[in-house]
Amino acid sequence: MFYIIGGVAVLSALIMVTNKKPVSAAMSLIVTMLCLSGMYVILDAHLIAALQIIVYAGAIMVLFLFVIMLLNIQEKEGRLSGHKIFLQFAWIMLVGYVFISMVKLIGGDSLPARVEGSINGFGTTKAVGEILFTDFLLPFEIASILLLAAIVGAVILAKAKVD
Amino acid sequence: MEIIIPTINLASIYPEIVVTIFAVIVLLLHAFTPHHSPGGAGKGGDHLGYISFIGIAYATFLVFTQEGGTEYSFNGLWILDNYSRFFRLIFLLGTGLTILISVKYVKDEGINHGEYYSLILFATVGMMIMGGGADLITIFLGLELMSISLYVLAGYTRNRLTSNESSLKYFLLGSFATGFLLYGIALLYGATGTTNLKGISGFISESNFGNPILIMGMVLLVVGFGFKIASVPFHMWTPDVYEGAPSPITAFMSAGPKAAAFAAFARVFFEGLPSLQGVWVDLIWILAVLTMTVGNVIALVQNNIKRMLAYSSIAHAGYVLVAFVSANELGIGGILYYMLAYTFMNIGAFGIIIVVGGKGEKRVNVDDYTGLAYRHPVAAATMSLFLFSLAGIPPTAGFMGKFYIFSAAIKSGYIGLAIIGVINSVVSVYYYLRITVAMYMKEPESAVSGAESMPSLVFSTAMIIAMVIAAYGVLRMGIFPSAYIALAQQSHLSF
């Protein structure tokens, strides 16, 4: 399952960076987001998976599309040659491989042990909410102030005419 | 399963609540005031500035009434100790002075009052949260609150191109740095299973601390905080942002947020990662040397005074990093003392820059200060006082601060670092004195180019109050430093 979702995610991400039409690129980004959401499900992070779709594939993508239309980007003539893309892809893979093997070499044993099976109720909306509304009460309220400041900032910077 | 409600100690966050409430009041007051008259943006909003100032004063009073001792609350996410109290005072002082020097500027530039002051207050809340957070999540949220407000404030004068540039650069690079910080936090969480600073240090001390993930997380945190304090090589944004932002905001950014970043930086590293000290001390040693040297050397050739002070601010971050490296009680005290002194002297210097710059910030080059002493002896004398303090010439606060920091470094055996610091300090005298020389030793140009080269300067009452407070602070901390040093000593972190 992981490899299917991961494969589709990487593939759509590749399409996104190589596509010369901005809107199509944004669409492939949505596919990547959906695949990431699937990943979260595999990791038992159910709430995060739902949020990934609501916030990223929904709200943030709307923003992306607005910006694309706002800037009215013309299609760029010419594109990266497949050869070049392949070369870059290979490089990234190589770096990633070296990195992983390095971590394994130095301290593979010091990684926290992988938990087999899912912890009881871990990652569900209930479990997240329980922690969020009790232990992490203060950050929760700070987040609302943060959002308020963001609203004010958006009005100031983006409103066409501030009187 | 029963829901367990954590201990809530509202008293420990009273000052934050007060500042937030005042920010909201200012925001709503502004929104409900009709302002549709043409060109009415700059008129009749002074009271919002004064209301904000009252809020800051009240919060300061509350900080003083909070009882001493160290106290955790909100399930260990929040800490109230002398350290956070001292830093809150620095933030509130910086904000208060900024509001005072802003009043006339805001009116002259015809920019909106309400959002301006409330964003400053929101940024202050963010800083205070950074100072009082005992958990990486709290600290991160505080940092974001502060940064988002600052991104907007930097671009507040929307019709000035440099201001837009400043805001955009700050935002892009800042969010990148935030990404580093968040990645570092994630790695630390992955390695230790907690974001609580005490929990992290407990975990590291009882297990192996050679974990590469841990080290990587720590390095990423250094990058993230290094950006916020503008240390070399993460300083690239500073000159452009400082130059482009409205002058009062530049003053604000260089004092409060920098102190806040240091507060969180020191708390995370001394309370969360003390076991890794052997690793990060070397890293920060290099940062300190680079920051001091690059900042001072580039400042030598600047002609725009805001840009010069931006590089000077980088250099000062380097001095504070020296105190950081020293990592003893004296060092932490040094950070606190120096940030307080820096708040006084830097906001003071920017106050004069605002007055001389005039409407539209037209006169911001060193040449514009030529002969200032002949026309406005008081302004020139005040500016010289702040510049002497920045250069570290006795009997000013800057001198005591540097003295304190370098003796802390020597005491911990970093003699080489102290020597580099002193050499840098000598280099810095050149560019600070350049302004003083221009003000006192050169004839005013007006004889040649007519009277328009330097119109009379207008000091508003609020500005005069701010300058008096800043000058008093600089002299008081320089001449009778013992009380402040004792206060700073008491407020060191327990580690």
Added chain:
Amino acid sequence: MSEYIPVLIMLLLGAGTAVGILVATTLIGPKKSFADKMEPFECGEHPIVSPKLRFSVKFYLVAIFFVIFDIEAVFLYPWAVLFKRLGIFGFIEMMIFLVILAVGLIYVWKRGALEWE
């Protein structure tokens, strides 16, 4: 994981319908192409300008507000799930959160950022 099987079936059905209809039309439908038919369909009128217009920055503001209030809504989900168990404590907590954001809404409204002009 098993609770996601309906989601998977739903996804497959959705994708299948879309692909199926496309394939079916190309297979079944008659293919006659002439100039008018190749034009973009715009309520039967001939298109006059390129559809690639620049959007006003006002849309952007709306989109930003959407994102911000969307995130607010995100916090409501776990709260709604736990509403009964959190009791009065959770209620007060969420009310503080909502009041702060309501201030944002009032502000946006009063400042006229929601007006189009």
